Amino acid sequence: MSDVQARRVLISGITGQDGSYLAEALVAKGCEVHGLVRRLSHEDGSRLRHLDGLMRERRIVLHAADLSDRGAIRRIFESVSPAEFYHLAGQSHVGLSFEIPESTFTEVAGSTLALLEICRDLPEPPRFYHAGSSEIFGNPAEVPQNEDSAYRPTSPYGCAKAFAVNLCRVYREAYGLFVSSGIAYNHESVRRGENFVTRKIVMSAVRAARGDDQVLELGNLNARRDWGYAPEFVDGIQRILQHHEAGEFVLATGALTSLREFVAGAFRAVGIDIEFRGEGSEEIGLDGATGKLLLRVNPRYFRPLDPLNLVGDASKASRELGWRPTVRGIDLAAKLVSDELAEGPPERH
Amino acid sequence: MKKALITGITGQDGSYLTEQLLEKGYEVHGIIRRSSSFNTSRIDHLIENDEIYNSRLFLHHGDLTDSSNLNRVLERVGPDEIYNLAAQSHVKVSFEVPEYTAEVDAVGTLRFLDAIKETGLARKVRFYQASTSELYGKVQEVPQSETTPFYPRSPYGVAKLYGYWIVVNYRESYGIHASNGILFNHESPRRGETFVTRKITRAAGRIREGLEDVLLLGNLGAQRDWGYAPEYTEMMWRILQQPEPGDYVCATGEMHTVREFCEHAFAAVGLPVEFTGEGVDEKGICKETGRTLIAVSPNYFRPAEVEELLGNPAKAKRVLGWEPKVTFRDLVTIMAEADWNLAKREVAQKGH
Numbered sequence: 001m002s003d004v005q006a007r008r009v010l011i012s013g014i015t016g017q018d019g020s021y022l023a024e025a026l027v028a029k030g031c032e033v034h035g036l037v038r039r040l041s042h043e044d045g046s047r048l049r050h051l052d053g054l055m056r057e058r059r060i061v062l063h064a065a066d067l068s069d070r071g072a073i074r075r076i077f078e079s080v081s082p083a084e085f086y087h088l089a090g091q092s093h094v095g096l097s098f099e100i101p102e103s104t105f106t107e108v109a110g111s112t113l114a115l116l117e118i119c120r121d122l123p124e125p126p127r128f129y130h131a132g133s134s135e136i137f138g139n140p141a142e143v144p145q146n147e148d149s150a151y152r153p154t155s156p157y158g159c160a161k162a163f164a165v166n167l168c169r170v171y172r173e174a175y176g177l178f179v180s181s182g183i184a185y186n187h188e189s190v191r192r193g194e195n196f197v198t199r200k201i202v203m204s205a206v207r208a209a210r211g212d213d214q215v216l217e218l219g220n221l222n223a224r225r226d227w228g229y230a231p232e233f234v235d236g237i238q239r240i241l242q243h244h245e246a247g248e249f250v251l252a253t254g255a256l257t258s259l260r261e262f263v264a265g266a267f268r269a270v271g272i273d274i275e276f277r278g279e280g281s282e283e284i285g286l287d288g289a290t291g292k293l294l295l296r297v298n299p300r301y302f303r304p305l306d307p308l309n310l311v312g313d314a315s316k317a318s319r320e321l322g323w324r325p326t327v328r329g330i331d332l333a334a335k336l337v338s339d340e341l342a343e344g345p346p347e348r349h
Numbered sequence: 350m351k352k353a354l355i356t357g358i359t360g361q362d363g364s365y366l367t368e369q370l371l372e373k374g375y376e377v378h379g380i381i382r383r384s385s386s387f388n389t390s391r392i393d394h395l396i397e398n399d400e401i402y403n404s405r406l407f408l409h410h411g412d413l414t415d416s417s418n419l420n421r422v423l424e425r426v427g428p429d430e431i432y433n434l435a436a437q438s439h440v441k442v443s444f445e446v447p448e449y450t451a452e453v454d455a456v457g458t459l460r461f462l463d464a465i466k467e468t469g470l471a472r473k474v475r476f477y478q479a480s481t482s483e484l485y486g487k488v489q490e491v492p493q494s495e496t497t498p499f500y501p502r503s504p505y506g507v508a509k510l511y512g513y514w515i516v517v518n519y520r521e522s523y524g525i526h527a528s529n530g531i532l533f534n535h536e537s538p539r540r541g542e543t544f545v546t547r548k549i550t551r552a553a554g555r556i557r558e559g560l561e562d563v564l565l566l567g568n569l570g571a572q573r574d575w576g577y578a579p580e581y582t583e584m585m586w587r588i589l590q591q592p593e594p595g596d597y598v599c600a601t602g603e604m605h606t607v608r609e610f611c612e613h614a615f616a617a618v619g620l621p622v623e624f625t626g627e628g629v630d631e632k633g634i635c636k637e638t639g640r641t642l643i644a645v646s647p648n649y650f651r652p653a654e655v656e657e658l659l660g661n662p663a664k665a666k667r668v669l670g671w672e673p674k675v676t677f678r679d680l681v682t683i684m685a686e687a688d689w690n691l692a693k694r695e696v697a698q699k700g701h
Contacts, residue, residue: 105511
């Protein structure tokens with residue numbers, strides 16, 4: 001960063017999985033990174049734990065403001081005047097969206113709308129990245145899905161994300177703003193919250209290997225997902241905003257893996273061969289060597305509607321951005337287990 | 350006696366639907382927004398009728414942005430059928446007030462469905478959602494049917510598409526009898542004056558009577574599938590009488606330009622026009638006097654114009670037995686004559 005002015009970027013959702021990886025990557029590239037964080041009356045620290053290193057070294061600037069506070073957000077945009085804005089914030093749990101559909105809309109769709117409005121009014125609108133989601137395809141009309149596939153969301157989360165992706169396109173087409181959506185399929189890491197299924201499985205495998213007595217409870221083991229590795233997706237996100245043309249980009253591995261296969265892969269990575277017995281809500285998983293119960297199905301985790309065949313065709317991102325993910329499916333399960341073990345002993349519950 | 354609850358009861362569709370349901374013997378409840386000045390002109394003839402108002406027609410204060418209010422109204426009324434017609438329904442205005450549009454058109458629909466689920470009415474009530482051809486926006490095929498992919502081009506279209514999907518979602522997740530009517534443009538003398546059809550017929554009558562000089566419009570080449578509103582509200586009712594919920598395109602299957610609409614409307618008031626010039630320089634000239642009656646103003650261009658909205662109502666015809674009977678020419682004539690009469694009345698009042 002000699003005589004060249006550092007690229008200034010602003011990130012919403014900077015404390016989350018993608019936001020924290022993105023902040024690290026952009027800092028490493030010499031960007032001046034600003035982040036939006038919700039103000040809490042009590043800061044427990046854990047929320048910012050992924051940013052610990054960056055904060056210690058004063059490599060990022062955090063601005064406290066709730067996305068629902070339009071005035072505060074507008075002032076931050078005006079004072080930071082970012083060249084790029086990455087909008088990653090929002091309630092991101094699909095199952096939870098059935099319980100809290102309205103706040104899911106507010107956080108996912110309403111905030112995107114407000115941010116687009118704010119950017120539209122700026123003298124120099126930043127390049128705008130919106131974190132879309134494969135959930136907009138829900139029950140897809142075609143397999144795999146690409147940027148032109150019809151949106152058919154099957155959850156309140158998917159409906160809200162479809163709203164946001166459509167709205168980004170409307171703002172791009174109507175006002176000529178540089179607004180792009182990454183339509184990302186599941187992408188996982190050790191920074192996922194434990195209420196997400198991959199992290200839950202990985203943590204359970206690590207604990208089982210340590211000999212802890214615990215039984216992993218999961219929903220539909222036949223559910224299949226296109227799972228990738230979050231740091232690779234964060235690389236895709238950056239490429240999207242550096243591209244000469246704004247648009248929608250599917251980010252996906254193109255491989256479908258069932259929950260059952262993922263479980264088997266994670267346990268195999270810690271040296272346990274899991275055997276599945278029974279069917280449907282009666283299905284259980286046993287330690288093949290000892291016969292110990294490791295997993296049972298709990299219908300509590302069934303979704304009212306489970307998307308089928310959500311698998312992405314990322315050939316546009318590959319062709320136009322040169323983006324090619326390498327970690328997928330069962331390899332991902334093993335990768336997450338080794339990352340987890342490298343992070344040190346997991347906290348006990 | 351069946352009970353119906355209608356949001357947007359003071360609007361064009363709400364008022365026609367109310368009349369039709371009362372005629373079918375329903376008890377009708379309407380939700381109206383609280384405001385310092387009531388805009389109930391379209392249902393005043395019902396409110397002023399003592400045999401109807403507060404005996405078979407009831408109005409409740411409410412707002413789609415207030416969940417607890419929706420819950421209370423639902424519990425008090427206990428409706429068999431709900432028609433969710435309330436919306437910020439003006440496409441161009443939605444670019445100016447997108448957040449409000451989203452709040453009412455998208456979240457309002459969600460709040461309603463969630464209230465139905467929470468009040469235990471999910472198995473009893475039937476829900477009609479006023480969806481719109483604006484969902485198709487930049488059309489992916491012509492004509493558009495229930496299976497055509499959506500491509501909304503305005504904040505209004507995006508918000509309405511959320512409403513559409515959340516209806517499908519609540520139907521599939523919770524078994525609610527919830528249906529979408531994907532209505533193409535439907536017009537009548539009760540259409541709001543800011544909508545292009547009404548703006549044209551109103552101007553035709555007023556120019557004819559010397560109350561105005563010239564009509565300014567946006568894109569004259571824009572094409573629409575225009576039907577007659579009372580036929581479309583009849584279809585809403587038919588959708589809710591089906592044993593199974595579903596989504597239906599409601600359209601005439603014919604497309605006409607704004608220019609054609611103008612020609613018929615001005616001819617109906619005795620001012621035949623012909624168009625000359627192109628783009629912003631295009632003008633509608635009176636064939637008899639050579640006066641310019643219609644001109645183009647870029648102020649009325651939409652940021653992103655929607656083209657070739659043409660509906661395929663085959664499913665509605667097959668399943669519901671619904672077919673529109675009022676032709677395009679009839680529709681324009683009905684509207685132009687009604688507005689001409691209003692203009693004549695205004696002149697007469699001024700004369701006194």
